[in-house]
Amino acid sequence: MDHAPNLGTATGDDHHRAGQALRDFGQPSTGRVCTPPTVPSRHNGHDMDDDAPAPVSGSSWQQRRPTASAALLVALGTEHGARTEDLLRDTGLDLLQIHDPSAEIDARQELRLIDNLIGLVDVPTLGFVAGRRYHFGLHGLWSYAVLNSADLGAALDIGTRYAELTYSFLRPVFAVVGDEGRLLLNPSDIPPHLVAFLVERDLQAASAVVQALTGLAALPARSARLAYPRPDDAERVRCYVDLLGVEPTWEADDCWLDFDPSLLDQPVPTASPEAAAEAERACAELLTRRRRRTGFAAEVREVLARGRVTTDQVDVAAALHVSLRTLRRRLADEGTTYRELAQETWGLLAEELLLSGLTVEQVADRLGYGGASSFTRAFKAWKGVAPGSFARQRGTTA
Numbered sequence: 001m002d003h004a005p006n007l008g009t010a011t012g013d014d015h016h017r018a019g020q021a022l023r024d025f026g027q028p029s030t031g032r033v034c035t036p037p038t039v040p041s042r043h044n045g046h047d048m049d050d051d052a053p054a055p056v057s058g059s060s061w062q063q064r065r066p067t068a069s070a071a072l073l074v075a076l077g078t079e080h081g082a083r084t085e086d087l088l089r090d091t092g093l094d095l096l097q098i099h100d101p102s103a104e105i106d107a108r109q110e111l112r113l114i115d116n117l118i119g120l121v122d123v124p125t126l127g128f129v130a131g132r133r134y135h136f137g138l139h140g141l142w143s144y145a146v147l148n149s150a151d152l153g154a155a156l157d158i159g160t161r162y163a164e165l166t167y168s169f170l171r172p173v174f175a176v177v178g179d180e181g182r183l184l185l186n187p188s189d190i191p192p193h194l195v196a197f198l199v200e201r202d203l204q205a206a207s208a209v210v211q212a213l214t215g216l217a218a219l220p221a222r223s224a225r226l227a228y229p230r231p232d233d234a235e236r237v238r239c240y241v242d243l244l245g246v247e248p249t250w251e252a253d254d255c256w257l258d259f260d261p262s263l264l265d266q267p268v269p270t271a272s273p274e275a276a277a278e279a280e281r282a283c284a285e286l287l288t289r290r291r292r293r294t295g296f297a298a299e300v301r302e303v304l305a306r307g308r309v310t311t312d313q314v315d316v317a318a319a320l321h322v323s324l325r326t327l328r329r330r331l332a333d334e335g336t337t338y339r340e341l342a343q344e345t346w347g348l349l350a351e352e353l354l355l356s357g358l359t360v361e362q363v364a365d366r367l368g369y370g371g372a373s374s375f376t377r378a379f380k381a382w383k384g385v386a387p388g389s390f391a392r393q394r395g396t397t398a
Helices: 012-023 068-079 107-120 126-131 141-147 152-161 192-214 234-244 261-265 273-291 295-306 313-319 324-333 338-355 360-367 372-383 387-393
Strands: 064-066 104-106 173-177 180-184 221-225 256-259
Touching: 064 068, 064 295, 068 107, 068 126, 104 107, 104 295, 107 192, 126 192, 126 234, 141 152, 141 192, 141 273, 152 173, 152 192, 152 261, 152 273, 180 261, 192 234, 221 234, 273 338, 295 313, 295 324, 295 338, 313 324, 324 338, 338 360, 338 372, 338 387, 360 372, 360 387, 372 387
Parallel strands: none
Antiparallel strands: 064 104, 173 180, 180 256, 221 256
16 A cells, blocks of 8 residues: 555664764764654554564564565566465465555565565575566655655655655665765664665665666765675676676675765756655655554554445454454554544555556546546545546656
């Protein structure tokens, strides 16, 4: 449902690393540090299995995310000979879920899928191959916000602050000090054997973003440092050099890229101040909603997202094996109501289906409306604008 990198607010450890990165310049920290915005979050109380990937600090591993990335990874695995059932083993997912554009999973499930993929597919450059499939528009509102930024610096600013709205597991922190810029990748608390794959995937995907914004074919790094050993495979090393323009220093204390900060002034051809302001507001709202999707309310939203607008409280209570009274009480304990969750879920799902390129008629059918006209009336009541106009304003057709 929510498009677009997952990450949670930067933790104390993240800020410590950012500060250390700045001190490594040998200069005072007088530059800008951009981190994801602080939004209150809740913990859903579920622990990972003992043999599951280690959870990250904070709430980001419990947050819900769309299934597009999982579907992409399963397709990649099967194309290289892996069986779907092996790729999905111990994830709690099935093929119908990951191909449902309205379904959501949590980050732990995708990490397990990635772990399975790496174990099943013996391709040295697998991370880079995966990254080429994460096209710029995959991240929805995040992509829209970045695309309308005034220049590359503004794009990097909003891109790192709202990186949680992408499919990344990294926690980027951006700083400019003196005549150097640094992007700290922050693979905080990611299981060590997954770090290289995730860094490679995200570097490859980031190059597509930079190319869309500037026309540059590579990430123009002056230098790079990565916190894992140099790969034995020569082709894999060449992928780093082709992307960055330099070979990284390996087995460093952390992962970062240094670059010429004058690049930040390069204008973005598609810039629109009005659209950028609207997009940032929408990103902030979406991030707040996503971080609230924990606990019992998250379970209710998941049932709603799998159903249609005709789904009512009785249906949801039955699906969750609770009484109607218990449903209402538990939602009240979390400070919400069924009506609020239903309106939010259907409104957000309608937005995202429109932004994915579906027509008004197709979205109306998916949500269970009697026709496009009834869906249009409901959408205008939610958003104050017709669904076709909403899609056109954001660069899609409906």
